[in-house]
Amino acid sequence: xxxxxxxxxxxxxxxxxxxxxxxxxxxxxxxxxxxxxxxxxxxxxxxxxxxxxxxxxxxxxxxxxxxxxxxxxxxxxxxxxxxxxxxxxxxxxxxxxxxxxxxxxxxxxxxxxxxxxxxxxxxxxxxxxxxxxxxxxxxxxxxxxxxxxxxxxxxxxxxxxxxxxxxxxxxxxxxxxxxxxxxxxxxxxxxxxxxxxxxxxxxxxxxxxxxxxxxxxxxxxxxxxxxxxxxxxxxxxxxxxxxxxxxxxxxxxxxxxxxxxxxxxxxxxxxxxxxxxxxxxxxxxxxxxxxxxxxxxxxxxxxxxxxxx
Amino acid sequence: xxxxxxxxxxxxxxxxxxxxxxxxxxxxxxxxxxxxxxxxxxxxxxxxxxxxxxxxxxxxxxxxxxxxxxxxxxxxxxxxxxxxxxxxxxxxxxxxxxxxxxxxxxxxxxxxxxxxxxxxxxxxxxxxxxxxxxxxxxxxxxxxxxxxxxxxxxxxxxxxxxxxxxxxxxxxxxxxxxxxxxxxxxxxxxxxxxxxxxxxxxxxxxxxxxxxxxxxxxxxxxxxxxxxxxxxxxxxxxxxxxxxxxxxxxxxxxxxxxxxxxxxxxxxxxxxxxxxxxxxxxxxxxxxxxxxxxxxxxxxxxxxxxxxx
Numbered sequence: 001x002x003x004x005x006x007x008x009x010x011x012x013x014x015x016x017x018x019x020x021x022x023x024x025x026x027x028x029x030x031x032x033x034x035x036x037x038x039x040x041x042x043x044x045x046x047x048x049x050x051x052x053x054x055x056x057x058x059x060x061x062x063x064x065x066x067x068x069x070x071x072x073x074x075x076x077x078x079x080x081x082x083x084x085x086x087x088x089x090x091x092x093x094x095x096x097x098x099x100x101x102x103x104x105x106x107x108x109x110x111x112x113x114x115x116x117x118x119x120x121x122x123x124x125x126x127x128x129x130x131x132x133x134x135x136x137x138x139x140x141x142x143x144x145x146x147x148x149x150x151x152x153x154x155x156x157x158x159x160x161x162x163x164x165x166x167x168x169x170x171x172x173x174x175x176x177x178x179x180x181x182x183x184x185x186x187x188x189x190x191x192x193x194x195x196x197x198x199x200x201x202x203x204x205x206x207x208x209x210x211x212x213x214x215x216x217x218x219x220x221x222x223x224x225x226x227x228x229x230x231x232x233x234x235x236x237x238x239x240x241x242x243x244x245x246x247x248x249x250x251x252x253x254x255x256x257x258x259x260x261x262x263x264x265x266x267x268x269x270x271x272x273x274x275x276x277x278x279x280x281x282x283x284x285x286x287x288x289x290x291x292x293x294x295x296x297x298x299x300x301x302x303x304x305x306x307x308x309x
Numbered sequence: 310x311x312x313x314x315x316x317x318x319x320x321x322x323x324x325x326x327x328x329x330x331x332x333x334x335x336x337x338x339x340x341x342x343x344x345x346x347x348x349x350x351x352x353x354x355x356x357x358x359x360x361x362x363x364x365x366x367x368x369x370x371x372x373x374x375x376x377x378x379x380x381x382x383x384x385x386x387x388x389x390x391x392x393x394x395x396x397x398x399x400x401x402x403x404x405x406x407x408x409x410x411x412x413x414x415x416x417x418x419x420x421x422x423x424x425x426x427x428x429x430x431x432x433x434x435x436x437x438x439x440x441x442x443x444x445x446x447x448x449x450x451x452x453x454x455x456x457x458x459x460x461x462x463x464x465x466x467x468x469x470x471x472x473x474x475x476x477x478x479x480x481x482x483x484x485x486x487x488x489x490x491x492x493x494x495x496x497x498x499x500x501x502x503x504x505x506x507x508x509x510x511x512x513x514x515x516x517x518x519x520x521x522x523x524x525x526x527x528x529x530x531x532x533x534x535x536x537x538x539x540x541x542x543x544x545x546x547x548x549x550x551x552x553x554x555x556x557x558x559x560x561x562x563x564x565x566x567x568x569x570x571x572x573x574x575x576x577x578x579x580x581x582x583x584x585x586x587x588x589x590x591x592x593x594x595x596x597x598x599x600x601x602x603x604x605x606x607x608x609x610x611x612x613x614x615x616x617x618x
Contacts, residue, residue: 095437098464102414105407114579115424121571123563123580128404130587154463155407254432262430270423271432278439 002290003028005035005057007046008066012279016045019279023287043290048072054079062293064286066277068092068144069224070303071197084303085289091281093147099222099274100148100192103246104157107190107218108134112244112268131156137188139204140195140223141167141174144275148194160184164200185212190220196309197224207232216243222274225251230261237266248274311599312337314344314366316355317375321588325354328588332596352599357381363388371602373595375586377401377453378533379612380506393612394598400590402456408531408583409457409501412555413466416499416527417443421553421577440465446497448513449504449532450476450483451618453584457503469493473509494521499529505618506533516541525552531583534560539570546575557583 004020004027006013017029030036032050041057045064054060062083065073070084078084106112110126117124134157138145141163149159153171160173162184167174175184185191191213195201205221206229213219219242221228230251236242246268250261253272261267289299303309313329313336315322326338339345341359350366354373363369371392374382379395387393415421419435426433443466447454450472458468462480469482471493476483484493494500500522504510514530515538522528528551530537539560545551555577559570562581570576598608612618 091439094440094465098414098418098440101464102411102418102420105411105414109407109411109582111411111579114582115577117580118571118578121566125580125582128582128585130400131403131407151463154460155410156403257430262427268424269427270420271426271434273418273423273434273437276437 001026001028002042002294003030003036003040004043004045004290005030005032005041007032007044007049015279016283019283020287023283024290027287027290042293045286049076054082062289062299064289065303066282068096068275068277069197070309071224071226074303074305074308078305083299084305085286085299086301086303086309087277087282087285088143088301089277089282089285092275092277093144096144096194096222096275097148097151099248099270100194100220101151101155103220103222103268104136104152104190104192105155106246106268107220107244108157112266116265132158134158135160135187135189136192137162137184137190138172138192138194140193141169141172142194142196145192145194148192160187181209182212185209186214188213188217190218192220193223193227195223195227197226198308200308202226203229205229205233207235210236210241213241215241217241218243219245220247221245222248225249225253234260234264237264242266244268246270248272310335310337311351311603312339312345312349313352313354313599314339314341314350316341316353316358324588325592328592329596332592333599336596336599351602354595358385363391371598371608373598374612375591377405377584377586378506379618380533380535383612383614383617387614392608393614394595394608395610395612395618396586396591396594397452397610398586398591398594401584401586402453405453405503405531405584406457406460408557408579409503409529410460410464412529412531412577413445413461413499413501414464415555415577416529416553417466421575425574441467443467444469444496444498445501446471446493446499447481447501447503449502450478450481451503451505454501454503457501469496490518491521494518495523497522497526499527501529502532502536504532504536506535507617509617511535512538514538514542516544519545519550522550524550526550527552528554529556530554531557534558534562543569543573546573551575553577555579557581 006016020027038057039059042059042061047066060082064085070086073084136152136157136159138149138161141161146169149169149172152159162175166176205227244266248270249272292299315325329336347366348368351368351370356375369391373394379393382393445461445466445468447458447470450470455478458470458478458481461468471484475485514536553575557579558581601608
């Protein structure tokens with residue numbers, strides 16, 4: 001019988017236990033308070049394993065990440081035998097697509113300007129643009145980026161995507177690699193970041209990149225705060241290169257009350273809520289991977305530790 | 310040759326002329342400044358015909374309304390031989406669907422609360438709800454309501470609609486008539502008004518109707534200000550029966566700066582911009598109707614003057 005230890009707040013752990021037991025009634029689920037013999041434990045579930053977990057659980061084989069991003073876990077100097085599994089579930093991408101469609105429509109329909117007009121008690125219309133004439137560009141064409149791109153296409157937005165290696169997404173102009181980044185940026189009115197955070201993509205949204213967008217472009221970050229050089233973004237907003245930014249993620253999180261992002265008129269901020277997996281939706285794929293581990297079969301959705309995602 | 314007079318601002322009339330001539334090169338387009346012999350004129354295009362137009366243009370047969378709503382034109386005491394044609398075009402419903410999806414996602418994802426948290430510099434998450442557990446109810450299942458319902462279904466919202474007479478919309482629980490209004494309201498978390506404005510629907514959104522929604526429901530009005538008893542809506546917001554309202558329309562328009570709607574923390578306001586037809590998108594169907602008029606065939610998209618829409 002596989003033993004799995006689950007981290008997180010008690011009510012959250014209870015939801016995970018109930019949902020995992022529905023799929024695997026025999027799974028031996030442990031908690032940090034009652035780990036039993038730590039040498040039994042082969043699986044760990046949580047966003048951030050505790051300090052020194054590798055020494056605590058010498059037979060650990062798999063870490064199941066609770067979020068889509070595995071950058072924090074991969075940054076932990078894992079023992080070589082430990083595999084990291086990303087959560088890929090329908091709820092995760094459905095929630096992210098809701099957030100991306102909401103934020104693209106917010107920018108497309110000039111909602112930040114109407115919010116300012118409401119504050120000023122001014123009835124002031126802005127000429128509308130057809131979605132077909134609005135060019136959205138998605139950085140990152142993994143499961144989340146692809147689902148968001150399809151949803152935006154259904155509104156008739158002109159959508160392109162950029163990824164590290166070549167991709168082919170129906171109805172989406174696909175760019176890849178460093179060489180094609182410039183042409184991708186030059187055709188993008190609304191830039192959406194859904195990249196994984198790796199040493200290569202950390203700080204990718206900097207003054208130089210923002211300057212290659214058309215003047216007055218908008219920016220949405222639903223990936224990681226670490227993708228953005230925040231001072232560069234604020235400078236680009238201040239001088240009008242970027243018209244508005246919608247940020248779900250920041251550095252650090254939570255954002256301290258004195259950080260200038262809070263009060264910047266060009267920034268709409270949400271507290272890292274774009275997309276979270278729920279035990280109800282994610283348990284089936286975790287259970288499937290535990291069955292594969294027990295059968296000695298290859299796991300699904302493994303993070304590639306050398307690429308960092 | 311049919312003679313049509315077009316009203317509105319000069320640059321707007323120029324766009325209409327160019328687009329209509331692309332479909333009907335021989336159409337005789339007149340302007341209020343140069344109407345020629347007014348007895349020639351059989352068609353009028355505009356949102357609000359001028360005072361006394363019936364006496365001005367004794368042979369008028371058709372008024373083409375620029376917006377989806379024909380309540381203003383039908384309120385004008387038209388001569389019996391004048392037909393009123395609603396604009397039904399893809400752009401009109403595509404823009405309205407963008408607005409409805411934007412506003413439903415805004416409420417579904419708790420954006421008004423996050424906006425307040427940003428103002429207070431507070432990083433405060435709200436547990437998410439799956440779209441499938443969010444019950445949207447659309448008042449009005451015409452072309453606009455049906456298109457919005459389909460788009461919301463693609464996000465997996467649980468969608469119902471209510472209309473005066475029975476309708477059948479795929480994936481949408483359809484209610485109709487006064488008898489079924491109560492059950493429709495009782496199952497609705499987010500109420501969307503897309504009704505035509507008629508003597509029957511004027512003031513329909515009043516204290517009594519709002520009280521029949523579940524406590525803490527939200528309200529979206531993208532139809533007409535006249536549907537809402539504004540004092541009742543504000544009272545329902547103030548005492549918590551309604552959690553938030555997104556209004557694209559008000560009484561009067563433009564809303565005077567001293568009106569309490571502007572500063573109400575529970576109201577998000579846009580200045581009647583949810584949906585407008587453009588000459589580029591609407592000219593084809595107007596041209597088709599002019600051809601039908603010349604051929605003596607029945608016109609499309611006629612407003613029913615007895616029903617008021």
